[in-house]
Amino acid sequence: MLKTKGKILARRFDLDLSMKCGQVFGWDVDAGWYYGFIDSVAVAISQRKESIVFEAEKPLDPLRISEYFGVTQDFDLILKEITIDEHIARIVKAVGNLRILKQDPWTCLCAFILSSNNRVERIDQVFKTIACRFGVRRSIRGHTLYRWPEPSKLALQYSSELRECGAGFRADYIIEAAKAVAGGKLDLVKLGNLSYEQAKARLMEIKGVGEKIADCVLLFAYARYEAFPVDVWIKRAVEEIYFGGHNIPTAKLGKFGRSYFGRYAGYAQEYIYYYARRFMTDP
DNA sequence: TCTCAGGCACTAT
């Protein structure tokens, strides 16, 4: 049943926390409402105690909204499985109800290509500039929004045009990815049917996509919770908590995370990541 | 002026 307005039950859910932990870009926030896109539909989202209120620009399946915000996942089971020592137990308790979203793969892939060697605020800024310049305009609740452009649209641009939006050296990576997807060389739908390792290898064939970005896309758009992206924050935190502060190569930390925390390692990663940025900011 | 930021590609070992 498609709807343009509604209310969804969302227990153990924290919208602000889930939106501000660095897993998603491009949403506007104003007076308690979040404005953005779920797939191709412009939506406004707000939290009311244990529920999500939504308004959509056109009819949308509320189940997709539940899925997008991670409330269909078995949260109690996930936390139970990752809480295997006192460190992670303390972190989970301090952080709260952080849900991993299930984003649109193409948008998520581009956002994380832009994240390379870049600051969070700037990623969001550049993302919105590109969307504004090349994306479709929509409006919801009086807010104007620009959707992230389709692969076919970005495939036609010169890198200089994306550089003007602030993408820098990542401009070529975005265009190459757009060409691969638009040309059918990279099928983002079929990617979902591959194993974690196979899907990751396919993503890493794109220039500008290394292990970290591939893991982010698998975790935030494909619900591959075994992915354990290792960025500088995770590196610092995991080395300090689990390796006595010794330097460990990034690839080894990824393997450690996956084998130590198990099938929901990505959840442990997000908790540690948020905790590190919030509470360990003076290393 | 210079460093640095939620990486990656490239090159040399």
Added chain:
DNA sequence: ATAGTGCCTGAG
């Protein structure tokens, strides 16, 4: 396998 550099950009 692992370590070292350059890269767009702009805030501090």
